[in-house]
Amino acid sequence: MRTLPYGSWPSPIDADDVARHDGMPNWPSAIDDEVWWTEPRPAEGGRVTLCRTHLGAPDRRPETVLPAPWNARSRVHEYGGRPFLPVHGEMGGTAVVFSEYSDQRLYFYEPGVTPAPLPITPEPAIGSGLRYVEPVLGPNREVWCVREEHLPADEGDPDGSGADDAEARPVVRRAIVAVPLDGTAAADPGAVRVVAGGHHFLACPRLSEDGRRLSWIGWDHPAMPWDSTVLNVVDLFENDNARAIAVGEPQVVAGGPGEAVVQAEWGTGATLFCISDPDGWWNPHQITVTGVDAPTQRAVALTRREEEFGGPLWQLGQRWMVPLQDDHLVLIHGRATTSLGVLSPDTGEIFDFDTPHTEWFGKLTLADRSERTVVGVAASPTLPAEVVAVDIYEGTWRSLSRPRSADASASSTTAADGPVSGYLPRPEARVFTGAGGREVHANLYPPHNPDYTGVPGELPPYVVWVHGGPTSRAPMLHDLEIAYFTSRGIGVVDVNYGGSTGFGRAYRERLRENWGVVDVEDSVAAAQGLVAEGLADPGRLAIRGGSAGGWTSAAALVFTDAFHCGTIQYPIVDLAGWRTGETHDFESRYLESLVGPWPQVKERYEERSPVNHGDAVSVPFLLLQGLEDEICPPIQSERFLERIRGRGVPHAYLTFEGEQHGFRRESTIRTALQAELSLYARVFGFETDAPALELRS
Structure with a gap:
């Protein structure tokens, strides 16, 4: 092994690799012996396509069913959910109903029969004003699903949000509706029947x-x-x-x-x-x-x-369990890692399948007519997320989205990235001690490169990653974005701060009325814990996060001196603005639990908002923002920059046309990643081949 300063190690994992492979297969659904799923295409403008394969052809590569520019993605709650359902076609083959991102209508498409997808829901009065998600097959050739209806703003408080914004929010209504597959509703809105409602939010429609x-x-x-x-x-x-x-x-x-x-x-x-x-x-x-x-x-x-x-339930359509015909349950369970098993309702015992996957996502479905096969999305630190089929009776498994030999599928140590597999980090679950002695869960990804080691006596820089949500969880798995840094000699610690899921209600409710306090303290505790153990350079610590993670990152730069730079992606920085009209309906009252009742504790909203403490920021930062973000809109980032300008703080602000909440396009992902690495190189003093980032004061 050669010796080079941490951060400057040459790596075969470049920003192009990360951008091309960003995202994972999602939402597997089965009909007869066919399995369908969605797949992101960063190189095609970030669209989401549909793929399928046949269980009877284990070595066949998956087929891309939905051609460009069609984009199977729902905007219900802005986070979407399962956007499609395979159904039997009119000509005996398999067809699909899906939500098209550009107009949010449902379309019917029978490959090889219909030349192009045909709309089966009416055109909305306002753009994307009728949105559909989580379709299930109903009686009489109907699809039943959740519909979200957006109407122009009305007087007063039409959505019951309690907002006191100057302009009332648009009216948002939801219902479970039945949509005929014959296309009659495309021209006749009355053909779409409301089946159920009664609540502002609806999910999981299921027919007995x-x-x-x-x-x-x-x-x-x-x-x-x-x-x-x-x-x-x-x-x-x-x-x-x-x-x-x-x-x-x-x-x-x-x-x-x-x-x-x-x-x-x-x-x-x-x-x-x-x-x-x-x-x-x-x-x-x-x-x-x-x-x-x-x-x-x-x-x-x-x-x-x-x-x-x-x-x-950030997205609608998740399935952590599926019942079998004998009422046994195939289900996902765990804490720091998750397993797939079968539960007996009579004894409560669970038999886990023996696969090398350490993270199963809530995306299960039963496949084939005999209900012998369960399909899900799974990953591990050495296996990227893939669509996996498990034989319930034999316990064997195989990948459907990345078909490979039986020998490779049976191996518990096989990495699926060929030449770069040796450059993947070797993560471990850790528990740090936070404020008041509380436990702080985190996933540690130390620097790792088989060709290089650090200079004797030098400690590596570390970046604290803060997941979004904040009611969410950072799983420990194969992630080329993390490997992009660790293979260059920069450590990553991904913190499941108090408020995260996966550790019970009491742990996730630690954040109740304490957002901006507990999450910041726990992020600092992870960084300081690494320093105390002699694993991280105390003078080269950074923090990064997006959305709610962007909030925590900004708050940490404002209210602590623990970090020497930060990367803030599409953040919340102004609680009062976000609470009074600057976000979407789904999260419009989220802060009631995270911060406190509005406007009774308005002062708390103002005191905790980084935007009101611009004079406290003293370290360089990178701010990244999608210009079409409806969840954390650009006005939040721009307001933060207004308070920073002229104070001599080095920073860069990069915006991206066509990007919403989270980056999907290959060019955006590449640019953002290179800019982040360039920031760390400049602040921490190492050489990198990433394009230089211009910082302004």
């Missing part, structure tokens, strides 16, 4: 096996879906036109204040399974649902474990 009941999850402002939700059930019947409609009043069968149901699935007969957290952890439960006029059995926990079987 016999088609006689509908279940769904609902919640209302100011709750977020990880705070309090309810699980509703309503009986269905066929009217004279043989079309199923909801009747009577829905039953609330689970959930309520302080309990969050995040998924529900029908088993056989009247059995309804759900993931909920009445005991503080998202565990599986079973409910026996009776008729409207008879009492329903209360939810019974199938197992009680201090680990999570679910997660936050």
